[in-house]
Amino acid sequence: MASQPPLTPGPDELDDRPLVERARKRDPAAFEELVCRHQSRIYGLCYHLTGNHEDANDLAQDSFIKAWKALPGFRGDASFVTWIYRIATNNCLTHLKQRRNSLPHLSLNDLDANAENDPTLVELVSHHTPRRDSHLSELQKRLNEALLKLSEEHRMVVTMHDVQGMSHVEIAEVLGCNPGTVRSRLFYARQQLQAWLSDLIK
Amino acid sequence: MSDESNEFPELQRLLALKRHEQPPPGYFDRFPIRVMARIEALELKKETTGWRSFLASLTSPSGILGFNAVALTGLALVCVSFFHVITSKPDDDQVVWAPTPSPRIPAWGTGRWPSSAVAADATQRPLSVTNDSSGAARLFDLPTLTQERASFVVPSH
Numbered sequence: 001m002a003s004q005p006p007l008t009p010g011p012d013e014l015d016d017r018p019l020v021e022r023a024r025k026r027d028p029a030a031f032e033e034l035v036c037r038h039q040s041r042i043y044g045l046c047y048h049l050t051g052n053h054e055d056a057n058d059l060a061q062d063s064f065i066k067a068w069k070a071l072p073g074f075r076g077d078a079s080f081v082t083w084i085y086r087i088a089t090n091n092c093l094t095h096l097k098q099r100r101n102s103l104p105h106l107s108l109n110d111l112d113a114n115a116e117n118d119p120t121l122v123e124l125v126s127h128h129t130p131r132r133d134s135h136l137s138e139l140q141k142r143l144n145e146a147l148l149k150l151s152e153e154h155r156m157v158v159t160m161h162d163v164q165g166m167s168h169v170e171i172a173e174v175l176g177c178n179p180g181t182v183r184s185r186l187f188y189a190r191q192q193l194q195a196w197l198s199d200l201i202k
Numbered sequence: 203m204s205d206e207s208n209e210f211p212e213l214q215r216l217l218a219l220k221r222h223e224q225p226p227p228g229y230f231d232r233f234p235i236r237v238m239a240r241i242e243a244l245e246l247k248k249e250t251t252g253w254r255s256f257l258a259s260l261t262s263p264s265g266i267l268g269f270n271a272v273a274l275t276g277l278a279l280v281c282v283s284f285f286h287v288i289t290s291k292p293d294d295d296q297v298v299w300a301p302t303p304s305p306r307i308p309a310w311g312t313g314r315w316p317s318s319a320v321a322a323d324a325t326q327r328p329l330s331v332t333n334d335s336s337g338a339a340r341l342f343d344l345p346t347l348t349q350e351r352a353s354f355v356v357p358s359h
Binding site for chain 2: 035064163197
């Protein structure tokens with residue numbers, strides 16, 4: 001999930017449209033290629049919204065299956081990736097509403113190899129404790145707990161913007177609101193997180 | 203990427219660390235295969251759903267009742283038809299004969315018809331002519347046609 005490209009494809013990026021057109025005509029190979037292209041993003045969104053690999057796995061798979069079912073009705077008003085993001089977002093929201101009353105179960109995944117070389121992480125971890133591994137895990141836990149304390153709509157904008165690197169306009173397109181709403185939600189969410197993680201942020 | 207002013211730089215750096223959280227190794231190699239397998243199963247299920255629902259409707263209590271009702275009605279109709287066929291007699295009055303083709307008499311262009319040709323028409327059906335220029339109105343005016351004695355000159359050798 002490291003450094004994902006923005007949703008709007010640049011001139012050098014692969015165009016989904018020919019694949020989407022073939023997939024609309026029920027070509028499984030074309031749809032599989034679309035899954036390969038966007039699985040990382042969709043899984044990442046589901047993972048950061050649920051904080052759980054098992055749920056993220058189910059939700060990401062369900063999102064692609066719903067997309068396959070709904071593809072004949074896809075008019076192409078938005079890009080395919082925006083459309084699949086909407087499906088995944090709605091999927092996650094439904095799941096989180098069902099899970100709201102139960103205690104969120106965190107099963108945090110291991111950080112990848114690059115994480116240990118990330119200067120921010122190194123600084124944070126070495127600064128607080130000599131037991132680097134245990135602190136790394138503690139940091140992850142604190143971060144995820146703080147994110148899960150946010151409401152779904154605030155967690156969504158933080159995930160899409162600060163974790164996945166999407167622009168305000170792209171997020172607004174996915175969520176069906178205006179960029180101003182995205183900005184205000186983001187500001188509020190960051191304030192909350194800053195307060196909860198003040199001991200980690202200096 | 204981000205298109206707004208950075209008011210929480212430290213927090214954003216911290217949140218960016220979440221990008222390092224990865225699923226188990228090889229997860230994204232298997233993911234498309236799993237998705238496509240589920241889609242394939244879904245398509246297969248969709249194809250068999252029609253037949254299954256039909257068979258299920260036949261085996262359900264209401265389905266069995268309905269099937270029996272239809273079968274009994276069909277059997278009753280067959281029996282009634284068979285009984286009707288073996289008990290009915292042919293009635294000549296009700297026989298409708300197929301029309302015989304009208305005789306075609308060539309129009310001779312003079313407006314006069316040989317009596318033998320007219321008398322030969324025993325079917326009493328309208329005549330038709332092959333020459334359209336003779337006029338259809340004359341076809342049904344046979345009684346008023348004048349008859350003339352024909353005279354033949356036999357050349358002597």
